[in-house]
Amino acid sequence: MIYKDDPALIRSFLEDTSNIKTGHTPGVYFPESIEDVSELLRENAGTGKRFVISGNGTGTTGGRIPFGDLVIAMEKLDRIDAPLQRNGDQAVMTVKAGVLLEDVQKKAESSGWLYPPDPTEKLCFIGSTIANNSSGARTYKYGPTRDHIARITVVLAGGDILDIPRGKYRAGKDGMFRIDLALTGRLEFNVPGYTLPLTSKHNAGYYSSDGMDLIDLFIGSEGTLGVIVEADLLLVPAPEKTISCLVYFPSLDDLFDFVQKAKRKTGGVDPGALEFFDPNSLDFIRRVYTEVPEETAGAVYFEQETTMDKEDEQLEAWFELMESSNALTEESWVALDADEQRAMKAFRHELPAQVNEWIGTQPESKISTDMAVPDDAFAELYHFYRSTCEKHGFRYIIFGHIGNSHVHLNILPSSHDEFKTAKALYRDFVKKAVDLGGTLSAEHGIGKLKAGYLVSMFGDEGIREMARIKKAFDPNLVLNIGNLIPEHYYRAC
Ligand SMILES: Cc1cc2nc3c(=O)[nH]c(=O)nc-3n(C[C@H](O)[C@H](O)[C@H](O)COP(=O)(O)OP(=O)(O)OC[C@H]3O[C@@H](n4cnc5c(N)ncnc54)[C@H](O)[C@@H]3O)c2cc1C
Structure with a gap:
């Protein structure tokens, strides 16, 4: 796997569009396969090293900016498969996380399909749009990214590779998730008890609902629970x-x-x-x-x-x-x-x-x-x-x-x-x-810039619930620390 630490070559990874100028990193890894990501995290588990996941840097909230963390750059995971028709009015397209949204849309259109999520900025990576549940003008009709994801593969902080097709992992009647992982054993946690705002768009904090699907926890979690490496996208017929x-x-x-x-x-x-x-x-x-x-x-x-x-x-x-x-x-x-x-x-x-x-x-x-x-x-x-x-x-x-x-x-x-x-x-x-019953962020997410405001929406206990979930997935606090959840909440849960 390529690793770069020449400041001139990695300078661009210290910024996004948030105007935060104080990022710094020892170096940037460029994994070329899902296994590379897994190996990197597995080998560094327990070393105290922290990692931040980098998409294409169009985020507005400082989410990918490292503060001493090593960077995992997703750009070499850029495979995009042809759409496969599932039935008359749906197709599925498998993509790796570092594919540009613009290329996803073009590939779908070239065979008569539409990938509906359309954030104004097209030069973002598809994995980031899933991590951020991005949305755009067409969300009015089609809903946010969440509604168009059939499956994701994630690499967890300890190196486990978890495939999550929609419908496979659901919270039990007691509100608990129980998942057995090959490397790190059993993972258990509660669905958050808070309710989400009654807005038609919302992208602030972890998703929560009775009997929820694990895939929905990852969508919009801003890279705090794992690295999204692959996804199956749902396509609809392009309009005439x-x-x-x-x-x-x-x-x-x-x-x-x-x-x-x-x-x-x-x-x-x-x-x-x-x-x-x-x-x-x-x-x-x-x-x-x-x-x-x-x-x-x-x-x-x-x-x-x-x-x-x-x-x-x-x-x-x-x-x-x-x-x-x-x-x-x-x-x-x-x-x-x-x-x-x-x-x-x-x-x-x-x-x-x-x-x-x-x-x-x-x-x-x-x-x-x-x-x-x-x-x-x-x-x-x-x-x-x-x-x-x-x-x-x-x-x-x-x-x-x-x-x-x-x-x-x-x-x-x-x-x-x-x-x-x-x-x-x-x-x-x-x-x-x-x-007014609204949300702090409808689409751009929380990142590092707005983490301090999230408590206004969910209260201390809501943030502690998120911190507990984060620690279930990432007990050594390795991935995207400082994003979404202010760090002091990890000590308080
Ligand atoms: C002009 C402009 C217009 C925009 N318009 C919209 C809009 O209409 N709607 C909208 O929703 N957003 C919009 N955005 C925000 C931005 O484009 C999205 O948030 C986009 O998803 C970020 O993608 P990126 O690849 O640039 O991610 P980055 O900025 O590199 O990263 C964003 C976050 O995602 C995490 N991340 C990246 N890849 C992964 C992965 N594979 N797994 C887990 N976590 C990951 C990063 O750690 C970081 O926290 C706009 C931005 C700009 C500059």
Whole structure:
């Protein structure tokens, strides 16, 4: 197995997109097989060495950043098999963890299938998206990554290789998992007693439900329980056609009314994605796309899968809905073919590009939220974000997955004082979202950056329950320490 410790060659492994700059490591291992990962962990068990798992570094929470840990880089585990049809409307594709999401999607599409999870960032590894239960615009229709994983293989901290097809390992009626491992013997632990928020997206802490499946514990566990090395992905038939549209509104009330009606499928519409841009986001996009109307309170991007036969009728249903919510129909943009849809995607991607360019000229990094709330609490969280930012005179944008009541607030500080104020307010945003029954993270996860906030959601006992599960899998505390669970909880359980 290749090992590199030349600082010039391993520098990139010290960062992700979280802006944490203090990572350091003695070196990076590049396993080329599942057995390499197992051997590495088995041989180092009991030596006190710690490891952090590295995907492609697009994570936003510092999860892959080492603080003295050795790095396990997943990039050489990059095999991708052809889709195998299971029945008329499902196929399975086996992939190793270091395959790029972009390549998974292309491979599926080339044979008429769709892998639905679509985080905005495509240059992430598939193993990381499973470890982080990643999601994107299509999650509104298809759910997060969790819903599209049929099997995973994991290497545990002691070197055991565990194959977990969905349905094989379930918690007993007493809430216990009991699993016999070849190398390290019997593993026993309780399903956490906490309940998860009633949001349609959630990615903060270990999953929990009565009689749960072990695979669901690993999905979203951010590499704290084992290294995901292989997975079977579930594919669905690619749609024959897609209607895409960007629609502007004169007022926020009209926009929210449209979203509510679309979610109720009023008039026969059936959205696959519902995404939001506030006026400040549109200001950034207007730097490049001057046609974005000035007099607008915001825009919604929607998508609907359709067929040649039904396209006209469904488009008509959307136009009626737009009219009924006073949309600025004349200024709106409908994309019905692949070229137009690519152009619309470029338009949407202009937002992060412009924001990042602007941030690059500023002395401070942005403060971003990733919270979601139950649908009936969305307007309250939105107005709280807005009024707090206006009160402090911040430059900010709000955008994202309004269909899942999950929008991102980005505060863009122009001074260190503003940065400090915004950072302090982050705790208020977490409290508000949790008080409204929401989640601290709907998709980006907790990593190292947000571990200190997780207790606001689950309380001390909830975090202790997670720490107990972590210690059952990893008694010597070897893997991804500092992620998700603040370290002092290991001493307290
Ligand atoms: C511009 C931008 C847009 C984004 N949009 C979205 C979005 O829409 N939705 C979304 O969900 N996320 C989004 N993200 C976040 C990010 O892309 C995802 O979290 C992604 O899953 C990270 O993949 P990666 O390969 O870069 O992982 P890394 O950053 O390298 O690692 C992320 C975490 O996963 C762990 N990990 C990696 N591989 C494994 C493995 N094989 N087994 C166990 N643990 C592992 C790491 O230890 C770390 O904790 C976005 C990021 C950016 C920069």
